[in-house]
Amino acid sequence: MSRSNLVELAKRRGYFFQSAGAYGGVSGFYTYGPQGATLKDNVEDAWRERFGVQEGHREIDAPTVMPEAVFEASGHLDTFDDMLVACPECGASHRADHLIEDNTDIEEAESFAPEEIADLVAEHDIQCPNCGTELAGEPVEEFNLMFETNIGPGDASTGYLRPETAQGIFVEFPQLAEYARNQLPFGITQIGKAYRNEISPRNSLVRTREFTQAELEHFVDPNEDEPLIERVADVELTLYPAEKQAESEETEYVTRTVREAVDEGLVHEWVAYYLGVGKQWYESIGVDMDRFRFRQHLSGELAHYAADCWDAEGEIDGDWYELAGFAYRSDYDLSKHDEYSDDDFTVFKQYDESKVVERATVDPDMSYLGPEFGGGAADVAAELELLAERDRAAFEDEAVTVSVDGEEHEIPTEKTGFAVEEVKETGEQIMPHVIEPSIGVDRAVYTVLVHAYSEDEVEGEQRTRLALDPGVAPTFVGVFPLMDKDGMGELARELTDELRAEGLAATYDDSGNIGRRYRRQDEVGTPFCVTVDYDSLEDSEGQRASERPSGDEPRGYTVTLRERDSTEQVRVPVDDLPDLLADLREGETTFSELDAPAAEQ
Numbered sequence: 001m002s003r004s005n006l007v008e009l010a011k012r013r014g015y016f017f018q019s020a021g022a023y024g025g026v027s028g029f030y031t032y033g034p035q036g037a038t039l040k041d042n043v044e045d046a047w048r049e050r051f052g053v054q055e056g057h058r059e060i061d062a063p064t065v066m067p068e069a070v071f072e073a074s075g076h077l078d079t080f081d082d083m084l085v086a087c088p089e090c091g092a093s094h095r096a097d098h099l100i101e102d103n104t105d106i107e108e109a110e111s112f113a114p115e116e117i118a119d120l121v122a123e124h125d126i127q128c129p130n131c132g133t134e135l136a137g138e139p140v141e142e143f144n145l146m147f148e149t150n151i152g153p154g155d156a157s158t159g160y161l162r163p164e165t166a167q168g169i170f171v172e173f174p175q176l177a178e179y180a181r182n183q184l185p186f187g188i189t190q191i192g193k194a195y196r197n198e199i200s201p202r203n204s205l206v207r208t209r210e211f212t213q214a215e216l217e218h219f220v221d222p223n224e225d226e227p228l229i230e231r232v233a234d235v236e237l238t239l240y241p242a243e244k245q246a247e248s249e250e251t252e253y254v255t256r257t258v259r260e261a262v263d264e265g266l267v268h269e270w271v272a273y274y275l276g277v278g279k280q281w282y283e284s285i286g287v288d289m290d291r292f293r294f295r296q297h298l299s300g301e302l303a304h305y306a307a308d309c310w311d312a313e314g315e316i317d318g319d320w321y322e323l324a325g326f327a328y329r330s331d332y333d334l335s336k337h338d339e340y341s342d343d344d345f346t347v348f349k350q351y352d353e354s355k356v357v358e359r360a361t362v363d364p365d366m367s368y369l370g371p372e373f374g375g376g377a378a379d380v381a382a383e384l385e386l387l388a389e390r391d392r393a394a395f396e397d398e399a400v401t402v403s404v405d406g407e408e409h410e411i412p413t414e415k416t417g418f419a420v421e422e423v424k425e426t427g428e429q430i431m432p433h434v435i436e437p438s439i440g441v442d443r444a445v446y447t448v449l450v451h452a453y454s455e456d457e458v459e460g461e462q463r464t465r466l467a468l469d470p471g472v473a474p475t476f477v478g479v480f481p482l483m484d485k486d487g488m489g490e491l492a493r494e495l496t497d498e499l500r501a502e503g504l505a506a507t508y509d510d511s512g513n514i515g516r517r518y519r520r521q522d523e524v525g526t527p528f529c530v531t532v533d534y535d536s537l538e539d540s541e542g543q544r545a546s547e548r549p550s551g552d553e554p555r556g557y558t559v560t561l562r563e564r565d566s567t568e569q570v571r572v573p574v575d576d577l578p579d580l581l582a583d584l585r586e587g588e589t590t591f592s593e594l595d596a597p598a599a600e601q
């Protein structure tokens, strides 16, 4: 399948298209049309159900603009960079690591340093994709991907559009921990827009400048909490570990269940748990599991916050794309916000039984420190307190040395009030660790569409089909009158309303011949079509709205139900239709389990 076929269909049928086309469009921004917006909503709902409801995690909704201090603490200001090389001739900017991947056999060039990339550009005579100018010798620079903005007028403060939804969860941790009654483990989800000023957006929804992330931050006590592995123990994972990527030119996978992957130490237990959940979810929305794998990050590729990370990847036209990251973020983010902000990002963990422990304390003689250090006395006292906690032996000599603002001071030990006492402790403050499944919603939608796309022939006619899973298809059922005459249109319109009232996404169509109407629905991915025909009319004698007593529902006629993928048809009583369709949508019955198929109309 060519990607351009899908992009063409997506625009023509209202899935997605480049935004602001009337003004020439802007690279990296897309609008979802009526079909696409519903598909995306359905994918998001499925994510909420699997990662939120079924796991017992709660969702929040934080702002997309955040103050600079947040990103100073998180490290994004310093390290959230991609490698840029600019063409000296036409001025076009390119992502240097992507040029290497596109022009050589090297994969994952992101893991190289800028100097190595510059050497590779020269070694492989890489040219500007825009104008063909040699890029050898051009500097490869780090470019920060965050969009900067001003918050407020006048002396505005600097803010940034969030590059990941995650920070909106981390900065609110003290409040969120309170809602969780300070009980670990607990998980918080968020789904919303993220922004990255990508150097070269590409492949339509795959790399955009505004996109939707669905993220879960699961806060755990690393010493005590364990995932409920048995819930996903038997889920089979196609794994591509870092060592296999380094070892061989051939792509060599390791297939293991979640349980085996944990037992063999291939994947950290928490990450493995979410790989299992992730696989179930991707499968449920219609990603083809023969074109899906989990690839471990190489060490140079890890984000600044990640201790380990596995990406879910999907295959499109022979290339593999990152769909999601499943990262072990350790306590990186909470420690940083704890250090940089005024709040406490730890939780108090109560012991099962209280413990008696020795604690070293100081009670400095301020009548000595005051005259000696003036305004700096409080800082010296604070340093003494820290030193007592860290290094009791420092108080064994006659004088203790502390450093304040780079200057060393000697204090007679007798003036520090140093003592070691026994105290009863009921618990301790701990810094939770974080496991983060971070899913790109747009890439999920794109992959679902690409994997669903096919072209085949039906009764000698070419058809394009989107085999979307009934659970996410934007339109679930098309309702047609064979012709809009003799009352068939009236019955079909009534039936459409009835199905909608039952919560089924139904569309009515009476334009063109019936074969064309089927093809149209096949192309937008509608799993089922219902046709009201002359047989229905005959069965429905006296059943049209205009003929029956007011308030009475039509009863007893039959319709043709057609399945998109097999094009098979069955005749079903209209009264059974809402329940039958609901069962088909929920996967509680399959089309082949219905009565013997009728011939295609």
Ligand code: GAP
Binding pocket: 163, 164, 165, 166, 196, 198, 205, 206, 207, 208, 209, 210, 211, 213, 215, 322, 323, 324, 325, 436, 438, 439, 440, 441, 442, 443
């Ligand atoms: N909080 C972790 C995080 O943001 P990431 O790997 O940078 O990790 C997670 O992003 C997911 O977000 C990716 O796997 C991808 O699906 C999606 N994503 C990232 N950048 C994107 C872009 N420019 N366009 C579309 N989706 C993107």
